[in-house]
Amino acid sequence: MHLHATYNYSLVFLSCLIAVSASYAALDLTGRVSAAKAFKNRIVWLLCGALLIGTGIWSMHFVGMLAVTLSEPITYHMNWIVVSYIVAIAASAIALQAVSVARLSLKRHLSGALLLGTGIAAMHYSGMAAMHVQIRYDPFWFALSVLIAMAASYVALAFAFHFRSANSWISVLYKLGGGVLMGAAIAGMHYTGMIAAHFEMNAHSEVAGVGMNQEMLAYFVAASTFVAMAIAIAVSILGHRLSSKDHALYEHNKWYISLYENHTDGIVTIDTKGVIVDVNPAFVNMTGRSAEYFLHQPLIGIIGLFVEEQRGKASLWLIYALKDAQVKRLESAINHVSGHSVNLSAMSVPVTIDDEVKGIYFIFRDITEEKKSKEQIQHLAYHDELTSLPNRRLVNLMLDKAIQRSESSADNFAVLVIDIDRFKLINDLLGHAYGDQFLLQVTDRLRQAAVGMNVTIGRMGGDEFAVICHGDPIESAAVRAAERIIEAVQIPYRLKDNDFYVSASVGIALYPEHGDSVEDLLKKADSAMYDVKRNGKNGYCFYSEQLDENLLGKLELESDLRKAIERNELMLHYQPQINAEQNRIIGVEALLRWTHPDKGLVPPGQFITVAEEAGIIGDIGAWVLREACRQMKQWQTQYGWQVPVSVNLSSQQLLDDRLVDLVAAVLRETELDPAYLELEITESIMMDASRASSILQKLMEMGIRFSLDDFGTGYSSLSYLRMFPIERLKIDRTFVQEITTNEDDRAIVETIISMAHHLKMNVIAEGVETKEQLQLLLDNGCDEIQGYYYSKPLAAEELVRYVADNLDERPMNDSLG
Template structure:
């Protein structure tokens, strides 16, 4: 029966041992972070130093905990076993730091390291207990519990060490402190559980071997103080190292940011010192310049200056030297790439200022070749017509303003010419916008060619309107010559859609300064002259005169009055009889519009139809004429005849409307006129697009309406289409009849037209017959259908009826 020795614990030492455990844990957390971010030799040194510091801290907690126990007998310690327990503590710390310094910590690695650390802690503890030269008997249940606590504490400590090792947030101190309290409690718990498992018994015979005596009271406090000093020094060393490391890290990070920005910047950067020596150049600058870095680094900046274009060298040199005056400078220059390309650069010289002294500068360059090309293209597009490439209205106005400003000091004159294409709308409507665009391109090319040798600027103002600014004498001689050239050139056929098309132009000219001294005034007066050309029959050129303004005002008044003419019943239809030459029998009438103006009297179509076409009123007027003519002819039929057709001119607007056939049928149904008594006169220009025209004419023919080709011989496309279109009659234009008795050419042309019509089984009628000689020539060539003043001028419906219809009707007995 052994007597157990019961001891007592010094509460203060127990608390101090726990505090040592907490301090050691906190130190371990900081050491883990330092080891994990260290590299190479520094990592090994921090691992060794950390293992030593942390191990001594853990061992100190264990030894102070042992010294906290006061036994009633004097206890000696085996020095070798004490040192061995210290070694175990250091090894345990090394395992812990080595484990948590890994980049990744899986469950298996954590479990393995925790077991090894638990074995080490248990070895340290029980080796330290064995160093006491006293007989100890253990309660195995508590020993096992202490091992379990050691294992659990080791795994938890390793996880906490790994998790918080690199935490740099503002709450890092509190996280680490909380973790240290938990780890310290776990380590102290294992220790005091192990102490509780020990039952001390005195050694019989007093054999103490080589043990040494320790005065526990003083030694415990010495170890506590020494341990805190050691851990404090460790933490202070970590803190100082961390501060320096942070500064180094910030410097390295900033340098990495700078190098990354320098290396990967899309802008070229060339760094030079105050002596003009290139210290560095980034890849972008190498790519832009075409030079190699090794060719220019440590070389004078003149090495790069050699590739600057000759035109830019002086300006670039001046801008470069300004950058050393602590002022940032921006400019553009051009270099010649080794492959021969000219590269346009935007350059920014940025001085490098250190403590108020310029030590060099960065030359930042950007390749703006494509950017400038895009800007130039956009500028060109803003001032030029996209279709023809000519200057547009904005550019022309700018040129005109410049010309006016220049000539304020110079008395020389210039002309503003406004050119409008006659019959363009007909081409555009017939062939479509694609061919219309091709036609305008052809027109612009011809005008440009005509302007060669003249000091002239040509612009397209929009649509088919062109303007020309031409230097000329005070009387406009050069402008007149240029206009004549253009008129001749545009009369040549245009080849579109496998056919030839003929157009003409109307040109009006105003002179500076006699006709005006402002842009608006000059353009307005040139416009006025151009519209007068159109009014006079188109295909010509006129200079502006003050009398034209009066005519313009008259046209404006007529336009305003014309809009109300239908409502006020001022429009009337006159009818010109058509006769058979041999029998003098009336074979038809042509409906011709007149305007009974309340102030100006009876106006012919030549006065107001151009205005109607220009303003778009022609469709409404044409519809009115068609309806009125059908109504009148039906009335004459109902009143006893004669049963003859009425011929009505169809305008281009009417012909190209979407539902022409339905529109004509509705008028026939409304007026109840039989379709065979309606003859529609069309012009050659309406047949320019056969794919559209042939369908329209075929549908009209199918419902019984006759088609007459008006003004035959004045157009340029009819001959190739006569065999395709359902044409019933050709009408020889009056221009061939006027001089037929004197001109052998006109006589030959008329004879040819008549013969051709007969061979094609077409009727033929001549208009404009005014003399007996003209009539005889036509009848000799078998043209029997006649219309003209020789027989009758156009008459009102009442006069036609009284003069021709009533006398021929049978007498009705009253």
């Protein structure tokens, strides 16, 4: 017999409310399961949550079943009711376990939804089986109810996973909304299943069962369920708060442990009895010993680490830190197990709990590299970066201390200022890299020279050095130091595959004779050094008051020299160069003269060096070149002279890249044929042979001739004569002066003449003053003469009269042949 079913809509609503409440409880309890760290706590929360949620879902279905009233009274089979209840709990456990993971993968999500949906469907239909009626299910609605159970499970797991850790009021609203959606889905599954069911009385047998007052039972179950869920949610909230505090303590503890374990400073924990209770890995690495070496050891376990000379100080620091329970600091060093020392900055920090000291933290920071850096900075502040010698600042400090000691002990000392002659030329020619290499070699020479002497060497800057010399008597000690330095410095230097020759100029000032302050002593020694330079360099000189007067005169001379060109105070004199056999002029040498408005005629030896040091030799040299070419062109036009004019080039001019352009411009301006310009160069070009060779080659291609002045007085190699386009060698006057009385000078002159002729070069001797000198030169094949024997340097108009009165006046057109 078919039974007609009617619904109690109040119970239907109540069942839906239970579904929503159960869903909300599920969302809340999943957070408790996933938050539980300990395995035991996790199992307890999982079982409690499954019991509560399963009860809620089962209650919803049970109340929903009781909401159905059939046309005939029915009874219920208790075994199936129990089975459905157990299935609901099992399904809830599956759901909680599925979402209590760190990451919910799609596979786990789908499999969990499948198991949970199956469980809910099984719970529903096993509950329906408890009714003592014949139930026939419509396949479509049955399948739809199962699909709704699966879909509801998928949505329920997604909500439960994403909202499990949310605790704000916004998250409560999200959970509530999720609970409504999940509850509606679960209720929808239930009532879809009820639609699928068709009830019929079993006509074959009477089945004993439990009769129920459906409405009263439904309200009782619902009320019990609400109470249980309310208690559970309240417990969950309380547990959450307690758990939050536990979690905060747990995280705080983890933070502390992480800080302690990962801190770069070494930390040692000592209790109030002075026993080591803990050390961190940084301290273990710092000492090279294991943690077990220190743990449970008395304070002596740390004291033994300190370097022996500092253990007493370290012991007092440790003891007072433990006794006073105050922050105390120490800078010391300990021995690493490998043998090297580690510099430390240490600090004691008391551990205070409720105003009671429970122990001490000793914190050790490795400052080895920091200390090295500070020492390096300190070293660089007082030492020269290139040579590591004391710099100007430290030299000043040492001089000040020497003065203070001398005031109390009468221990006099000397200050030597050393300047390397021709360093600027090396630096300009070869570049700063080779200049630095040269200075390093000089420094080594100075150190070697100072061996066995009580001296301190410093670098004041550039190529200037200072030496503080002690000894008794101090004058003798200073002279001995100066002589050693000069001797060491003048040994050739090998740079860029060439030998370079320099010298040292040394000025000496004595304390207290020449000054009683650092500034005075350095100034006086510097003044003496410049006097050496003015007098030929490569020597030493003690300070005297006369030097200050000379220096002042030099400064005045430099100032006047800068104005000499614009005031037309410079002029050229010309000394004829004579072919003695033919008694005719073969050339003239242009020699610079300066007519000072107050001092009269100033010799070149007094102002050429000043011009070089002041850096104006280039301007003066350009004026000399232009004036000599102009004058020769005028003579050629006026008298038909066909002889060259010789112009001296300084080493600075010769190695100036602008020289070629300057000479070309002067020849264009004066319209002088390049064949009538001869440039006299000195052996200083050997300082940078390759560069000089390139410049001379360009000039030679223009048609200009070259002669090598003062040959034999420098440090050149004969091999250089093949490198340069030199046509004539000039025998220096120093060899000619004593050629009649000194056999060595005579041999040198004979050798130079013979060598030059073999190299197909002409030879001219300068400084010839006597007939005997002339005859010896002629006898050895030198027939080109320059000197007072024939004529002193003459002004332009005087030279014209000289040629007219004394020499063959035929046009000198074959002198270039």
